[in-house]
Amino acid sequence: xxxxxxxxxAVMVAAYVAAKAARLAVEIAMFAAALAGGLAGSVLGxxxxxxxxxxxxEGSITYLDVMLxxxxxxxxxxxxxxxxxxxxxxxxxxxxxxxxxxxxxLALMVIVxxxxxxxxxxxxSLLVVxxxxxxxxxxxxxxxxxxxxxxxxxxGLSAAAPPVNIWAMILCAxxxxxxxxFEFTLGIPVLILGAFxxxxxxxxxxxxxxxxxxxxxxxxxxxxxxxVLVPFLVFFGLVAAYRVRxxxxxxxxxxxxxxxxxxxxxLISPKRIAVAALARDTVKRLLPLLATTVVxxxxxxxxxxxxxxxxxxxxxxxxxxxxxxxxxPVIIPFxxxxxxxxxxxxxxxPLIWFLDSIGFHATVVIAGLSLLWPxxxxxxxxxxxxxxxxxVSGYQGPYRDFLKAAWLPWLVITAAAMAMILFSTKLAFxxxxxx
Amino acid sequence: MxxxxxxxxxxxxxxxxxxxxxxxxxxxxxxxxxxxxxxPGVTEVRKLSDYSPGLEGTMADTSVFVLQxxxxxxxxxxxxxxxxxxxxxxxxxxxxxxxxxxxxxTLFVIPFFNNxxxxxxxxxxxYPLYFDVATDWGARRFRFGNRDASPLDQWPDPDVYIHYPExxxxxxxxxxxxxRTWPGRAGxxxxxxxxxxxxxxxxxxxxxxxxxxxGAETMFPVTNCIVAPEKSVKIATLASMTxxxxxxxESHVEPSPAGFRGLSHREIGDHSEAMPFLLExxxxxxxxxxGPKTVRLLLDGKDPFLLSLSKKKKLFVxxxxxxxPLEKRVGQNLSVTLEIFRQFTKRxxxxxxxxxxxxxxxxxxASGVGRFLADPSKAAxxxxxxx
Numbered sequence: 001x002x003x004x005x006x007x008x009x010a011v012m013v014a015a016y017v018a019a020k021a022a023r024l025a026v027e028i029a030m031f032a033a034a035l036a037g038g039l040a041g042s043v044l045g046x047x048x049x050x051x052x053x054x055x056x057x058e059g060s061i062t063y064l065d066v067m068l069x070x071x072x073x074x075x076x077x078x079x080x081x082x083x084x085x086x087x088x089x090x091x092x093x094x095x096x097x098x099x100x101x102x103x104x105x106l107a108l109m110v111i112v113x114x115x116x117x118x119x120x121x122x123x124x125s126l127l128v129v130x131x132x133x134x135x136x137x138x139x140x141x142x143x144x145x146x147x148x149x150x151x152x153x154x155x156g157l158s159a160a161a162p163p164v165n166i167w168a169m170i171l172c173a174x175x176x177x178x179x180x181x182f183e184f185t186l187g188i189p190v191l192i193l194g195a196f197x198x199x200x201x202x203x204x205x206x207x208x209x210x211x212x213x214x215x216x217x218x219x220x221x222x223x224x225x226x227x228v229l230v231p232f233l234v235f236f237g238l239v240a241a242y243r244v245r246x247x248x249x250x251x252x253x254x255x256x257x258x259x260x261x262x263x264x265x266x267l268i269s270p271k272r273i274a275v276a277a278l279a280r281d282t283v284k285r286l287l288p289l290l291a292t293t294v295v296x297x298x299x300x301x302x303x304x305x306x307x308x309x310x311x312x313x314x315x316x317x318x319x320x321x322x323x324x325x326x327x328x329p330v331i332i333p334f335x336x337x338x339x340x341x342x343x344x345x346x347x348x349x350p351l352i353w354f355l356d357s358i359g360f361h362a363t364v365v366i367a368g369l370s371l372l373w374p375x376x377x378x379x380x381x382x383x384x385x386x387x388x389x390x391x392v393s394g395y396q397g398p399y400r401d402f403l404k405a406a407w408l409p410w411l412v413i414t415a416a417a418m419a420m421i422l423f424s425t426k427l428a429f430x431x432x433x434x435x
Numbered sequence: 436m437x438x439x440x441x442x443x444x445x446x447x448x449x450x451x452x453x454x455x456x457x458x459x460x461x462x463x464x465x466x467x468x469x470x471x472x473x474x475p476g477v478t479e480v481r482k483l484s485d486y487s488p489g490l491e492g493t494m495a496d497t498s499v500f501v502l503q504x505x506x507x508x509x510x511x512x513x514x515x516x517x518x519x520x521x522x523x524x525x526x527x528x529x530x531x532x533x534x535x536x537x538x539x540x541t542l543f544v545i546p547f548f549n550n551x552x553x554x555x556x557x558x559x560x561x562y563p564l565y566f567d568v569a570t571d572w573g574a575r576r577f578r579f580g581n582r583d584a585s586p587l588d589q590w591p592d593p594d595v596y597i598h599y600p601e602x603x604x605x606x607x608x609x610x611x612x613x614x615r616t617w618p619g620r621a622g623x624x625x626x627x628x629x630x631x632x633x634x635x636x637x638x639x640x641x642x643x644x645x646x647x648x649x650g651a652e653t654m655f656p657v658t659n660c661i662v663a664p665e666k667s668v669k670i671a672t673l674a675s676m677t678x679x680x681x682x683x684x685e686s687h688v689e690p691s692p693a694g695f696r697g698l699s700h701r702e703i704g705d706h707s708e709a710m711p712f713l714l715e716x717x718x719x720x721x722x723x724x725x726g727p728k729t730v731r732l733l734l735d736g737k738d739p740f741l742l743s744l745s746k747k748k749k750l751f752v753x754x755x756x757x758x759x760p761l762e763k764r765v766g767q768n769l770s771v772t773l774e775i776f777r778q779f780t781k782r783x784x785x786x787x788x789x790x791x792x793x794x795x796x797x798x799x800x801a802s803g804v805g806r807f808l809a810d811p812s813k814a815a816x817x818x819x820x821x822x
Contacts, residue, residue: 001726046727057457062559164595169606178695246597253591305561307727314724314740
């Protein structure tokens with residue numbers, strides 16, 4: 001069986017490489033890999049050819065909810081931007097903080113952390129507050145490369161931050177461990193690592209540093225703080241309402257919450273918004289990301305149906321313990337780059353069961369692992385958060401250069417995560433504090 | 436320009452064809468009916484919506500088979516397909532429905548507890564849509580479902596699921612998991628209405644014992660076991676010891692954690708007089724490090740990767756070349772259930788539960804699961820319920 005699976009894996013890799021060599025987009029290359037893997041699997045026995053289309057279609061809807069959130073959140077921010085809210089907020093922030101760089105950077109870090117912490121998705125942080133924060137950082141003299149690096153790392157940390165950490169939730173759901181005890185276990189490392197990141201990458205001024213709003217465009221007449229804040233209050237109000245009164249509040253879901261917030265922004269905008277045109281532009285802008293999300297689901301489905309996914313999981317689990325610890329800083333981000341959240345189930349669940357059984361503290365290990373996974377959101381082929389960071393910060397240079405700019409926070413986060421895993425029992429007090 | 440447009444139209448047509456070719460089987464799976472033959476002991480068939488009206492007319496409503504005994508006694512509820520990708524529970528429940536004769540007491544059996552989940556698939560996980568169990572008269576086909584209810588029946592998910600009434604934070608996906616939504620609410624999300632229906636059944640009918648039958652991965656520490664809270668632990672221990680001594684298989688006892696909310700083995704006991712038990716039989720199909728997710732793996736439970744991991748002592752159950760076949764899993768669930776009834780009857784003589792005609796572990800292992808499934812085409816008129 002292993003030989004057949006290795007052949008299928010080789011066919012998938014070959015199809016991906018061939019598509020990339022033909023200068024096709026990454027999404028098309030991944031689709032080619034999924035299709036080739038499925039066909040190779042059919043030739044070798046599984047899945048049957050007649051079921052191939054079903055697997056591709058079924059896989060394509062794996063992340064349908066995530067795609068809806070991507071669209072509605074981006075559309076919401078596009079409305080706020082179009083109404084002049086973004087430029088108004090950035091001008092005001094720069095006016096308030098002036099030359100006080102450290103508090104300005106820390107405040108911007110907290111602003112990026114909040115949406116992701118509440119929703120468990122770093123992409124939501126970027127889509128909601130990424131553009132204004134990027135603009136503010138740019139005004140503070142940071143080049144787009146470092147802006148993108150800061151956004152990538154902090155948005156990743158926001159996804160790991162409590163109260164909602166989807167990797168930890170998937171692991172808890174799959175390992176029958178209650179999703180409790182993560183507030184300090186994740187909150188403290190996230191705040192320390194986030195502060196480290198913004199200070200290391202943001203303290204040094206670039207040549208274009210300015211202390212005030214300067215020559216930023218003027219917001220439209222009639223724009224006020226209330227007009228900026230009301231749409232956000234609608235969104236966070238809806239999120240908070242379910243937290244505060246869960247049994248009396250209907251479940252709206254993030255997609256509808258963003259849509260209602262966008263509706264509020266349209267209604268109170270000081271200038272008329274061309275809704276249909278803006279929605280069309282948003283879809284155009286998001287198309288590569290949405291296509292990646294569709295194809296990742298297909299790839300996962302084919303990998304599972306053919307046994308490739310099982311082989312990957314088997315290879316990780318059967319690695320000797322010391323070697324496993326040495327490889328975790330590579331395996332975990334890489335798995336996220338290929339499988340996104342699916343990686344938590346494939347590698348994470350068996351890993352947690354195994355480490356728990358040999359005396360590691362499962363909750364702390366889960367927290368440690370969930371600091372490593374967001375790093376993988378900058379790695380190809382998916383690179384969801386990395387690509388969004390580049391998009392909202394306006395970075396146009398080579399993708400790998402902006403990733404290189406994040407090397408020091410990446411290393412420190414990896415060291416912190418590995419320390420949490422290796423010394424999980426000694427850090428169990430964090431779980432007790434959280435209970 | 437015209438060529439571009441033609442190419443786009445062609446691609447759109449190919450895509451539409453692919454969606455149709457791939458989508459129709461998913462639609463057929465959702466609407467595929469499983470015939471269940473009312474066995475000699477079935478006296479009535481109700482709907483779960485009789486206990487939870489909010490389920491009426493939804494895909495989550497499901498059949499409740501009542502097997503009223505010849506003499507009064509204790510009452511028990513058996514639930515299968517709480518997780519519809521663990522078919523050993525559903526098949527054990529079906530064998531009870533199609534074979535059992537109750538001498539004393541009453542059985543309530545819900546073979547498709549999460550009916551919506553059994554009509555769902557698991558995108559990204561490459562599951563088969565159906566599996567066939569071989570019988571003496573041909574193959575009997577079943578839907579293979581998902582752990583969670585279909586988003587077509589309950590959507591959207593919250594960003595985090597807040598358990599009722601304890602307010603414990605659970606994964607967003609658990610809002611569709613009927614082993615996280617206990618004890619449920621009459622007007623809550625659909626899966627809370629399902630568990631509320633079962634709680635109402637337990638409370639109104641005065642159920643003494645509730646058995647929730649599952650399967651669990653071989654790499655999961657809580658596998659091959661009976662999970663029981665404090666009030667059920669004595670009976671669980673006696674049942675575990677008896678099946679080991681008399682029938683030669685292991686099913687140890689795991690305590691139900693008090694701090695983990697929403698599970699049947701915790702909430703049923705805390706919110707009613709009934710004693711809950713959750714049975715877990717090892718199902719290699721659900722493990723992550725396996726070969727392709729095929730019907731064969733589901734049925735015979737043989738996998739070379741798991742065999743290798745077993746040699747490295749990374750599994751929580753003994754595992755050899757024989758795997759963990761379906762008949763072992765179903766047989767184990769049946770024997771443990773019957774033994775729980777027997778131990779309960781020994782301790783509570785005033786409320787006996789005496790069930791005959793249900794095969795035990797050795798019978799199912801020797802003859803196969805299909806040997807105990809009835810042929811719906813030969814059933815008397817009106818004796819088949821399609822779920």
